[in-house]
Amino acid sequence: MALSKLSSSSSLSTNILKPLTNSFFLHRPISTDTTPLTIETSVPFTSHQCEAPSRSVETTPKELLSFFRQMATMRRMEIAADSLYKAKLVRGFCHLYDGQEAVAIGMEAGITKKDSIITAYRDHCTFLGRGGTLLEVFSELMGRKDGCSHGKGGSMHFYKKDSGFYGGHGIVGAQIPLGCGLAFAQKYSKDETVTFALYGDGAANQGQLFEALNIAALWDLPAILVCENNHYGMGTAEWRAAKSPSYYKRGDYVPGLKVDGMDALAVKQACKFAKEHALKNGPMILEMDTYRYHGHSMSDPGSTYRTRDEISGVRQERDPIERIRKLILAHDLATEKELKDIEKEVRKEVDDAIAKAKESPMPEPSELFTNVYVKGYGVETAASAVGCGWTWSEKLNNRKSDGGMTGDVCYRIYTIDSYKAVRYLQTSWQLAMCSAPNGGPPLFLSLIFRLFYCHVAQLIKSHADKRHRLIVVSLPASQATFKL
Amino acid sequence: MAAIFLGVGAATALSPSNCFDSKKFQLSTRRSLSGRKPWFLVVRSDGSVNLGSNQRSRRTQQLITNAVATKADSAASTSASKQGHELLLFEALREGLEEEMDRDPHVCVMGEDVGHYGGSYKVTKGLADKYGDLRVLDTPIAENSFTGMGIGAAMTGLRPIVEGMNMGFLLLAFNQISNNCGMLHYTSGGQFTIPIVIRGPGGVGRQLGAEHSQRLESYFQSIPGIQMVACSTPYNAKGLMKAAIRSENPVILFEHVLLYNLKERIPDEEYICNLEEAEMVRPGEHVTILTYSRMRYHVMQAAKTLVNKGYDPEVIDIRSLKPFDLYTIGNSIKKTHRVLIVEECMRTGGIGASLTAAITENFHDYLDAPIVCLSSQDVPTPYAGTLEEWTVVQPAQIVTAVEQLCQ
Numbered sequence: 001m002a003l004s005k006l007s008s009s010s011s012l013s014t015n016i017l018k019p020l021t022n023s024f025f026l027h028r029p030i031s032t033d034t035t036p037l038t039i040e041t042s043v044p045f046t047s048h049q050c051e052a053p054s055r056s057v058e059t060t061p062k063e064l065l066s067f068f069r070q071m072a073t074m075r076r077m078e079i080a081a082d083s084l085y086k087a088k089l090v091r092g093f094c095h096l097y098d099g100q101e102a103v104a105i106g107m108e109a110g111i112t113k114k115d116s117i118i119t120a121y122r123d124h125c126t127f128l129g130r131g132g133t134l135l136e137v138f139s140e141l142m143g144r145k146d147g148c149s150h151g152k153g154g155s156m157h158f159y160k161k162d163s164g165f166y167g168g169h170g171i172v173g174a175q176i177p178l179g180c181g182l183a184f185a186q187k188y189s190k191d192e193t194v195t196f197a198l199y200g201d202g203a204a205n206q207g208q209l210f211e212a213l214n215i216a217a218l219w220d221l222p223a224i225l226v227c228e229n230n231h232y233g234m235g236t237a238e239w240r241a242a243k244s245p246s247y248y249k250r251g252d253y254v255p256g257l258k259v260d261g262m263d264a265l266a267v268k269q270a271c272k273f274a275k276e277h278a279l280k281n282g283p284m285i286l287e288m289d290t291y292r293y294h295g296h297s298m299s300d301p302g303s304t305y306r307t308r309d310e311i312s313g314v315r316q317e318r319d320p321i322e323r324i325r326k327l328i329l330a331h332d333l334a335t336e337k338e339l340k341d342i343e344k345e346v347r348k349e350v351d352d353a354i355a356k357a358k359e360s361p362m363p364e365p366s367e368l369f370t371n372v373y374v375k376g377y378g379v380e381t382a383a384s385a386v387g388c389g390w391t392w393s394e395k396l397n398n399r400k401s402d403g404g405m406t407g408d409v410c411y412r413i414y415t416i417d418s419y420k421a422v423r424y425l426q427t428s429w430q431l432a433m434c435s436a437p438n439g440g441p442p443l444f445l446s447l448i449f450r451l452f453y454c455h456v457a458q459l460i461k462s463h464a465d466k467r468h469r470l471i472v473v474s475l476p477a478s479q480a481t482f483k484l
Numbered sequence: 485m486a487a488i489f490l491g492v493g494a495a496t497a498l499s500p501s502n503c504f505d506s507k508k509f510q511l512s513t514r515r516s517l518s519g520r521k522p523w524f525l526v527v528r529s530d531g532s533v534n535l536g537s538n539q540r541s542r543r544t545q546q547l548i549t550n551a552v553a554t555k556a557d558s559a560a561s562t563s564a565s566k567q568g569h570e571l572l573l574f575e576a577l578r579e580g581l582e583e584e585m586d587r588d589p590h591v592c593v594m595g596e597d598v599g600h601y602g603g604s605y606k607v608t609k610g611l612a613d614k615y616g617d618l619r620v621l622d623t624p625i626a627e628n629s630f631t632g633m634g635i636g637a638a639m640t641g642l643r644p645i646v647e648g649m650n651m652g653f654l655l656l657a658f659n660q661i662s663n664n665c666g667m668l669h670y671t672s673g674g675q676f677t678i679p680i681v682i683r684g685p686g687g688v689g690r691q692l693g694a695e696h697s698q699r700l701e702s703y704f705q706s707i708p709g710i711q712m713v714a715c716s717t718p719y720n721a722k723g724l725m726k727a728a729i730r731s732e733n734p735v736i737l738f739e740h741v742l743l744y745n746l747k748e749r750i751p752d753e754e755y756i757c758n759l760e761e762a763e764m765v766r767p768g769e770h771v772t773i774l775t776y777s778r779m780r781y782h783v784m785q786a787a788k789t790l791v792n793k794g795y796d797p798e799v800i801d802i803r804s805l806k807p808f809d810l811y812t813i814g815n816s817i818k819k820t821h822r823v824l825i826v827e828e829c830m831r832t833g834g835i836g837a838s839l840t841a842a843i844t845e846n847f848h849d850y851l852d853a854p855i856v857c858l859s860s861q862d863v864p865t866p867y868a869g870t871l872e873e874w875t876v877v878q879p880a881q882i883v884t885a886v887e888q889l890c891q
Binding site for chain 1: 592628630632634635636637641663664668670671672673675711731732733
């Protein structure tokens with residue numbers, strides 16, 4: 001409190017300096033200021049079976065400005081996605097998160113990248129918060145190669161393994177047991193990290209939630225179930241779907257906290273509190289009271305089950321970005337113009353990302369077949385367990401490692417010494433065999449699974465079309481009995 | 485049935501003159517040269533032990549010449565073997581599981597009553613005492629969520645083995661298995677692998693009723709991204725269990741309620757079976773019989789009758805239900821030109837139906853007769869013993885089918 005007084009008393013002096021510091025090229029010191037600031041949340045927390053955390057949240061000017069910038073990016077991204085969808089560049093389902101940005105941002109501020117987050121299909125902003133880039137988002141939405149899932153997932157399947165974002169799930173509620181499984185793995189590996197499993201008020205009525213919650217409470221898992229209550233399960237209002245809309249109390253023996261989900265600082269406080277709690281006492285439920293401006297998805301206008309007045313009312317009174325803007329201006333951390341400049345920058349970033357994403361190519365046809373299985377099948381397991389005595393020795397007829405390009409396909413040629421390995425390899429899928437009788441040119445004798453009787457070039461080409469890893473095996477002729 | 489099968493081997497004497505003709509038994513030649521360790525060790529009544537890779541063909545000779553010997557002579561096979569140890573199928577599964585848990589601390593087991601109770605079929609008996617409650621987890625009765633939790637844990641790198649007390653219960657987890665287990669590797673663009681094993685007993689048992697006699701392999705077979713294997717002997721049970729645990733792909737291991745007490749001698753050394761490979765049970769010339777799990781034993785019983793009647797069936801235990809080992813199957817078809825599929829799935833949409841389609845697509849030119857597929861009737865399994873017997877394929881029906889096929 002003292003600090004905020006200090007900043008307001010210095011506002012007079014900074015007012016004089018403002019025109020100079022408005023210059024675009026001068027570093028404004030406050031944007032990197034880490035002087036702690038204490039701000040009260042909009043409403044107190046309501047708790048169930050636990051002590052509510054304090055209403056006063058520690059933050060810094062730097063953090064508030066980063067909130068603003070990131071939320072502005074998220075908002076702009078979602079609105080751009082709206083336009084892209086209407087321009088038919090994004091197809092299928094597109095669930096937009098605008099209005100709910102405070103939940104994603106506040107959560108990130110309260111945890112680390114080692115903690116895991118898993119959510120449902122409204123995942124664009126959560127992905128961005130976890131470290132995803134705008135290019136990856138737009139490319140994935142448009143089904144391009146540069147997308148985070150290489151164009152194979154789509155709007156509902158964003159993942160980022162290296163920063164603990166586990167998706168991105170289309171089936172309502174199915175991510176909750178997955179989230180408890182992530183928490184189980186964290187407990188198993190003694191990581192001292194937690195998992196946040198997000199779901200909506202519609203999913204709160206799924207049986208698997210209660211099943212998973214029971215197991216998590218029994219096994220003391222560091223799982224935090226977060227209900228993003230935007231009051232509508234697609235077109236059904238919460239009072240029509242849930243007998244008891246107090247989702248934070250639904251855990252019964254599991255403690256719960258109700259949080260104003262439009263206040264990023266409250267979300268941050270709640271998530272920090274929940275993390276400490278979960279590491280010591282097991283699972284917890286957080287209910288984020290939030291709101292989405294768009295309909296459930298792009299095919300839902302969003303106005304048949306609620307009034308436009310309601311939507312604009314929330315936008316005026318509870319908008320998360322406006323809240324942060326007012327805070328920043330009240331504490332004089334930046335001027336209006338600077339904030340507008342940030343928004344302009346953000347808009348430009350988003351437009352640039354869209355332009356770049358539009359240039360990104362569609363995935364190759366061969367990508368249809370990649371990543372269905374992890375390569376190798378029984379091959380590597382065989383080698384490791386049985387002591388097959390094989391090595392990927394890159395000799396072929398005493399020549400150095402043979403590999404090369406035929407057309408635009410890479411192939412490698414390996415020599416395998418042991419028959420066990422050969423037998424296993426034979427039944428693997430994307431494998432061709434050949435035999436080199438007494439050092440002569442390779443002779444193709446047998447192939448697997450539909451590729452009988454192909455010649456080398458044809459073989460490589462056909463594999464190339466499917467982008468399979470091509471392994472051509474050479475064996476001494478005396479052992480070559482694989483005749484068709 | 486199994487006892488009889490094993491007994492036949494034990495009752496006959498080793499005969500060195502029964503060396504096979506290398507040209508005739510091409511496939512077995514290949515197998516023996518592959519250096520595979522003998523998978524079936526037979527202790528003879530004369531005390532000598534049959535070793536070496538000519539195992540299978542020798543036994544086929546014995547079957548042909550001594551086909552009338554149906555009396556189980558297991559009492560005679562008590563002389564100590566020089567290699568391997570004898571155990572029951574569920575013990576073999578447990579051995580495989582234990583070895584893998586020893587080897588890799590990421591392997592854990594979750595399921596109903598797997599821990600303190602020891603498993604409803606005793607597959608996990610003693611493991612909870614050895615590895616503790618965090619590695620052998622008793623779950624509440626919540627298949628959907630504990631399968632989901634297993635998949636979530638697998639996403640981070642753990643290797644859980646989820647046990648369904650009965651395969652039929654896993655229908656409750658179908659969403660998790662289909663959408664998350666099978667598809668996550670693809671929809672995440674390869675970021676996540678799901679090295680999970682889902683296993684449990686299925687199939688028609690002894691009057692267990694309709695809901696507890698389900699064959700889920702037909703329901704799961706279209707799920708992209710999973711592998712399915714069915715074990716039928718202690719040897720391949722242990723081998724497939726180990727391979728499934730080590731595999732980076734999600735694997736569903738189908739066991740059968742009636743096969744848990746099969747006894748066999750398995751090698752002492754560590755071995756695993758290839759997940760995508762079929763097993764040649766009995767090489768032959770006239771007809772290829774493709775089967776898996778419990779029907780293998782019905783087929784072998786029918787094979788004895790067939791041999792008496794002068795037929796020479798080739799029996800292949802396909803083992804890998806997804807993907808099919810079309811290499812072994814194809815080679816066999818090219819030799820015999822006739823196919824009979826004997827399975828325990830329902831006729832509609834079963835494994836046999838898919839296999840028929842796959843064979844027709846790939847080997848149509850080699851077939852001299854239409855593929856015959858013997859499956860269970862498309863009915864819920866009745867309780868009454870006689871009715872239940874006629875739900876599944878019986879050896880007599882197999883014999884008739886082969887006779888018709890070979891006309």
